[in-house]
Amino acid sequence: MSEPRRRVTSASTYLLVGLPTAMASILVLPVLAVGAIASGLTALPLLMRGLRHWSEWHRKRAAALLGVEIRPRPARLPKGLSAQWRRLLDDPEYRRDLRWVLRHVITGLPAGLAALLCVGTAVGSVVVSLLWQVFPQGELQLFGTVPVTGWATALALAVVQGGVGAAATWWAVPRLARMHARVTLAALEPSPEARLAERVGELSESRAGVLDAHGAELRRIERDLHDGTQARLVAIAMRLGVAREELPDDAGALATLLQEAHEGAEEAMAELRNVIRTMYPPILADRGLEGAVSAVTAGTGIPADVEVGELGRLPAAVEAAAYFIVAETLTNAAKYSGATQVTVRLTRPAETLLVEVTDNGLGGIDETLGSGVIGIRRRAAALDGTVLINSPVGGPTAVTVELPCA
Incomplete structure (x- = not known):
């Protein structure tokens, strides 16, 4: 199948399927209201989850028609009625589902009826023209004024009215389908501002996680330096101090080297303490x-x-x-x-x-x-x-x- 024919077929299928779903969507809000009242509001979260599945199916159809990629929207609910109600109140996706129902009814019905008229005219005119003899005399007419009384007028009916319907289908139906698909995605997808806010929230959460991990790593390094490296430097400085005490007075150059090593170890300890304090002050942990x-x-x-x-x-x-x-x-x-x-x-x-x-x-x-x-x-x-x-x-x-x- 060529690309133009595939495009027209996909658009016609999309709108003709959307017509009965738009008619069914008229009952969604009344069903939600009656179900919520009848159950004392306990069933509303489950009904909203069902609405999420319904809207998500339409959202996937619209994305497939437009050739765009979308992220799935999960319909899972937490355990517990209070947690479920908090999810309903806090999650903007459920409010988008409710807005989509109204838009689907308002746009899906006229777009579906228009597609049905175009496709019906194109296909119906050809079928009816072949069966013109079945109809009572004078009932079948070309353009509503010329009665079909023979094969000449029947073929004219097939060519003229069928051609008009096919042309309308070829030109209008893909445009109507894409318009409806864009309306569907616009209703169910977050706005650029909302998407930016969600992204900022995700980045804030990820940065908080990174900062927590960074803080934990700093505390670990501080403990390792304090309990390991610093303790070893203290032991080295103590041994060097003892060695200096054990040297005879005439040790000469050896005494000088030991003194420099002892002082260097103490300076290293002082620098290490300063590094530890600037990394993560031990007093915070204590x-x-x-x-x-x-x-x-x-x-x-x-x-x-x-x-x-x-x-x-x-x-x-x-x-x-x-x-x-x-x-x-x-x-x-x-x-x-x-x-x-x-x-x-x-x-x-x-x-x-x-x-x-x-x-x-x-x-x-x-x-x-x-x-x-x-x-x-x-x-x-x-x-x-x-x-x-x-x-x-x-x-x-x-x-x-x-x-x-x-």
């Missing part, structure tokens, strides 16, 4: 975020008040970011602000960790000069957080950071 923040404020040299609300369980990446943000903010306040009082407040409204650090210093933070605020913004941006800084000249300075922690 005392949690509240204890770690209390410890870092106590070491700033500025009187500080720490207020911590009910934080619940936080992702490791969020805890580490909050700790370093507080530490960097306090360091900036101690170095540049001349503050005599600092307040650190940690709260968790909804699914966001709110970090607020205020001081009574001189204010006037200028980020263009390369201040530590850039590092704070980068840490927050890595978690899709926001940073708000209010630092007028003369003070006070307030740094507010919101970190998503859902």
